[in-house]
Amino acid sequence: MKYDPSKIEKRWQKYWQEIGIGKADNNSSKKKKYILTEFPYPSGEGLHMGHLRPYTAGDVYSRFHRMNGFEVLYPIGWDAFGLPAENFALKKGVHPRISTANNIENAKKQLLSWGMSFDWSREINTTDPEYYKWTQWIFLQLFKAGLAYEATGLINWCPSCKTGLANEEVIDGKCERCGTVVEKKELRQWYLKITAYADKLLDGLKYLPEWPGPVKLQQENWIGRSEGALIKFSILHFQFSEELEVFTTRADTLFGATFLVISPELAKRWIDSGWQAPDDVGKYVKISLAKEERQRTAEDKDKTGVDTGVKAINPANKKEIPIWVADYVLGGYGTGAIMAVPQHDERDKEFAKKFGLLIVDEPLVPINEAIEKFGTKKIQYKLRDWVFSRQRYWGEPIPLVHCDKCGIVPVSEDDLPVTLPEVEKYEPTGTGESPLAAIEEWVNTKCPECGGDGKRETNTMPQWAGSSWYWLRYADPKNKNELADKSALKYWTPVDVYFGGMEHTTLHLLYSRFWNLFLYDQGYITEKEPYLKRIPHGIVLGSDGEKMSKSRGNVVNPDEILEKYGADTMRMYELFLGPHESTVSWNSKGIVGVKRFLDRVFGFIFDESAPESKTVHKLIKKITEDISSIKFNTAVAAFMQFLNENVRLNKKDWEKFIILLAPFAPHATEEIWHEVMKNKDSVHAQLWPVYDSGLILDEKVKIVVQINGKVRDMIEADSGLTESEAKELALGSEKVKKYLKSGNIGKIIYIQDRLINFVV
RNA sequence: GCCGCUGUGGUGGAAUUGGUUUUACACGCACGACUCAAAAUCGUGUGGCCUCACGGCCAUGUGGGUUCGACUCCCACCAGCGGCACCA
Numbered sequence: 001m002k003y004d005p006s007k008i009e010k011r012w013q014k015y016w017q018e019i020g021i022g023k024a025d026n027n028s029s030k031k032k033k034y035i036l037t038e039f040p041y042p043s044g045e046g047l048h049m050g051h052l053r054p055y056t057a058g059d060v061y062s063r064f065h066r067m068n069g070f071e072v073l074y075p076i077g078w079d080a081f082g083l084p085a086e087n088f089a090l091k092k093g094v095h096p097r098i099s100t101a102n103n104i105e106n107a108k109k110q111l112l113s114w115g116m117s118f119d120w121s122r123e124i125n126t127t128d129p130e131y132y133k134w135t136q137w138i139f140l141q142l143f144k145a146g147l148a149y150e151a152t153g154l155i156n157w158c159p160s161c162k163t164g165l166a167n168e169e170v171i172d173g174k175c176e177r178c179g180t181v182v183e184k185k186e187l188r189q190w191y192l193k194i195t196a197y198a199d200k201l202l203d204g205l206k207y208l209p210e211w212p213g214p215v216k217l218q219q220e221n222w223i224g225r226s227e228g229a230l231i232k233f234s235i236l237h238f239q240f241s242e243e244l245e246v247f248t249t250r251a252d253t254l255f256g257a258t259f260l261v262i263s264p265e266l267a268k269r270w271i272d273s274g275w276q277a278p279d280d281v282g283k284y285v286k287i288s289l290a291k292e293e294r295q296r297t298a299e300d301k302d303k304t305g306v307d308t309g310v311k312a313i314n315p316a317n318k319k320e321i322p323i324w325v326a327d328y329v330l331g332g333y334g335t336g337a338i339m340a341v342p343q344h345d346e347r348d349k350e351f352a353k354k355f356g357l358l359i360v361d362e363p364l365v366p367i368n369e370a371i372e373k374f375g376t377k378k379i380q381y382k383l384r385d386w387v388f389s390r391q392r393y394w395g396e397p398i399p400l401v402h403c404d405k406c407g408i409v410p411v412s413e414d415d416l417p418v419t420l421p422e423v424e425k426y427e428p429t430g431t432g433e434s435p436l437a438a439i440e441e442w443v444n445t446k447c448p449e450c451g452g453d454g455k456r457e458t459n460t461m462p463q464w465a466g467s468s469w470y471w472l473r474y475a476d477p478k479n480k481n482e483l484a485d486k487s488a489l490k491y492w493t494p495v496d497v498y499f500g501g502m503e504h505t506t507l508h509l510l511y512s513r514f515w516n517l518f519l520y521d522q523g524y525i526t527e528k529e530p531y532l533k534r535i536p537h538g539i540v541l542g543s544d545g546e547k548m549s550k551s552r553g554n555v556v557n558p559d560e561i562l563e564k565y566g567a568d569t570m571r572m573y574e575l576f577l578g579p580h581e582s583t584v585s586w587n588s589k590g591i592v593g594v595k596r597f598l599d600r601v602f603g604f605i606f607d608e609s610a611p612e613s614k615t616v617h618k619l620i621k622k623i624t625e626d627i628s629s630i631k632f633n634t635a636v637a638a639f640m641q642f643l644n645e646n647v648r649l650n651k652k653d654w655e656k657f658i659i660l661l662a663p664f665a666p667h668a669t670e671e672i673w674h675e676v677m678k679n680k681d682s683v684h685a686q687l688w689p690v691y692d693s694g695l696i697l698d699e700k701v702k703i704v705v706q707i708n709g710k711v712r713d714m715i716e717a718d719s720g721l722t723e724s725e726a727k728e729l730a731l732g733s734e735k736v737k738k739y740l741k742s743g744n745i746g747k748i749i750y751i752q753d754r755l756i757n758f759v760v
Numbered sequence: 761g762c763c764g765c766u767g768u769g770g771u772g773g774a775a776u777u778g779g780u781u782u783u784a785c786a787c788g789c790a791c792g793a794c795u796c797a798a799a800a801u802c803g804u805g806u807g808g809c810c811u812c813a814c815g816g817c818c819a820u821g822u823g824g825g826u827u828c829g830a831c832u833c834c835c836a837c838c839a840g841c842g843g844c845a846c847c848a
Binding site for chain 1: 761764765766771773774775779780781784786787788801827828829841842843844845846847848
């Protein structure tokens with residue numbers, strides 16, 4: 001039979017829809033397995049090779065578990081709010097609602113053509129009011145719990161996307177979305193108090209043994225907990241502040257603190273409250289604050305600073321010390337001021353040397369004693385509160401009303417969702433104001449509390465809002481009364497295995513853990529941590545080893561590969577490229593190897609007179625273990641090797657082979673299962689084969705004979721020989737005799753069925 | 761600078777609870793079969809060096825070490841990738 005994927009794949013995809021291959025049952029009595037892959041942004045370019053990787057892995061894993069008797073939930077949806085969707089819409093001049101719907105339709109077609117066994121009956125869309133109703137509802141719970149607050153502060157601002165950004169969205173000083181260098185801007189923003197969960201987020205990592213170490217470590221570093229102390233220094237003759245508080249982890253070095261340094265931000269606050277700073281100080285502060293964050297914090301930069309002329313008292317030795325202002329001190333960490341101990345800190349030393357400040361070598365004091373005497377214990381985090389408002393149109397409206405009389409009032413839960421108004425003009429304004437602010441008939445509303453005139457909050461939520469709880473919704477996606485039914489959550493959550501990218505470690509993965517912990521604390525959900533096991537995948541590069549990009553011209557389009565080779569070949573080659581977690585380069589040349597393999601599978605004719613195969617049992621063991629441990633590349637190799645080595649197989653053994661191959665090449669195996677094997681039901685509904693452990697043992701083994709650790713011969717023998725039997729056999733070898741002639745045998749090392757080593 | 765990961769043929773990669781003459785599987789390449797020819801397919805070979813050959817020596821980034829035995833463990837160094845980046 002000739003293998004022509006284009007003739008068979010559509011037919012079986014339709015068949016799977018009809019029989020509901022991926023449908024998960026909330027009332028199943030089976031053991032559950034919740035397998036999740038990050039849901040895609042439906043961008044205008046369609047899904048790319050980077051999507052194929054986790055979805056194929058998840059699909060193989062899901063099909064495997066279904067065949068092993070699990071009730072599997074492998075859902076999919078669309079993370080369709082946010083900048084990519086909106087920017088695409090702006091570029092094409094189409095309303096984001098329409099372009100998003102088109103992009104979703106296209107992406108869905110792609111996923112179906114790849115043979116993914118998602119449960120399409122649970123498809124969700126973050127831009128669907130029925131969905132974002134609950135995103136808004138969660139926000140209100142955060143607000144009511146005091147974890148959402150409004151504040152004016154210096155925030156990251158992307159001048160190209162024209163919106164504020166969270167700390168996590170600034171990668172190497174640039175906007176995570178568009179790569180533009182981020183500016184600092186003083187703006188009124190909504191924040192989520194993720195810092196209140198810093199300890200819980202950190203502590204929870206301890207209970208996730210199946211997360212990769214590097215992922216946990218990265219989150220740990222991002223949270224950045226350090227234990228130290230707050231120490232107050234009194235300020236002399238200064239009316240704008242009586243004392244200056246610093247955070248330090250080295251209270252034991254307090255006696256060596258010979259000056260204090262404040263950040264330009266703190267100096268600015270003093271100036272704003274009326275301090276007549278010396279001219280050079282005022283000038284320095286102005287210049288520092290105007291600098292780009294990256295310039296200011298570049299490490300190889302020379303230290304700069306100015307003496308404020310103000311003096312303070314070191315509480316330990318009562319000595320008078322100067323206060324300087326310098327931009328190596330960060331305004332946003334600790335108190336925005338430090339005590340400088342040049343003897344013990346390289347940065348302080350560099351500064352002191354440059355400006356001729358005192359460096360003394362005072363003895364250390366016990367740290368706890370110092371804290372007790374001169375300050376208070378303090379735990380400081382690097383984690384900042386999450387800037388949660390965006391000045392863009394395409395996002396969930398924040399469900400709050402501003403009322404002159406009542407202040408900020410939450411929209412009544414009965415009135416959710418606050419739907420995004422239909423407008424023609426939705427370009428970002430760039431003024432720090434959301435485009436929604438211009439829509440008067442939407443903005444003007446009644447206060448939910450007093451019924452008087454009120455104005456809606458016009459900022460929208462960030463990209464990350466909808467994805468911060470989506471896995472919960474999959475458990476019960478159509479629920480109108482709550483985000484998901486408790487018993488459905490009890491059955492499905494937590495997610496057993498979560499496939500996704502490394503780039504989300506300190507973004508989506510951190511945010512969603514935060515929301516999950518919060519919802520758990522509030523009693524709305526049943527699990528403390530959302531994902532039991534996290535499996536990151538490497539990125540797919542172009543054949544030149546560079547990131548795929550249009551400008552490089554190295555983009556490989558999965559649709560074209562599919563047209564040429566079919567979905568099964570594409571899937572298997574993608575898995576064959578390398579270990580799931582490593583970065584791989586897509587090399588279109590190598591794909592023919594997989595196509596040739598599937599051609600041979602298709603052309604294989606089983607032979608009823610062939611004896612029962614033992615190697616098929618080894619294959620069952622190998623494939624079962626490889627899928628379980630996410631080693632798909634070696635599983636594919638094992639299939640190839642098996643077919644190379646077995647030219648004759650009877651029908652029963654061939655059937656086992658086809659079942660094992662089914663999760664990898666779902667269409668081709670289904671075709672063979674029906675057309676060649678003449679079965680009526682689906683190959684994907686079969687039970688996973690079980691191997692006979694008695695049959696995988698070899699009767700004959702090859703034992704290596706070493707002399708002083710060097711291999712000198714190999715003897716074939718029955719398995720399970722004792723040491724003396726093996727010794728006798730080995731000494732009979734001519735080669736061994738030759739090498740043993742010159743010495744006496746001392747030690748003998750024998751490892752059964754493997755090797756015998758004579759030490760001479 | 762700090763933290764983490766990686767380093768094996770022309771290429772992607774296998775093998776790491778130390779143990780079957782490193783390089784499974786695949787690509788590529790060479791030769792052969794089939795063909796008028798090509799493609800496809802099938803078969804054989806394919807780490808390096810020396811040798812007509814038998815055979816030998818050297819090889820898992822580099823240099824040491826532990827061990828009967830090291831790709832696998834330890835130390836130092838080099839190179840690449842990722843994260844954080846003046847966090848006091």
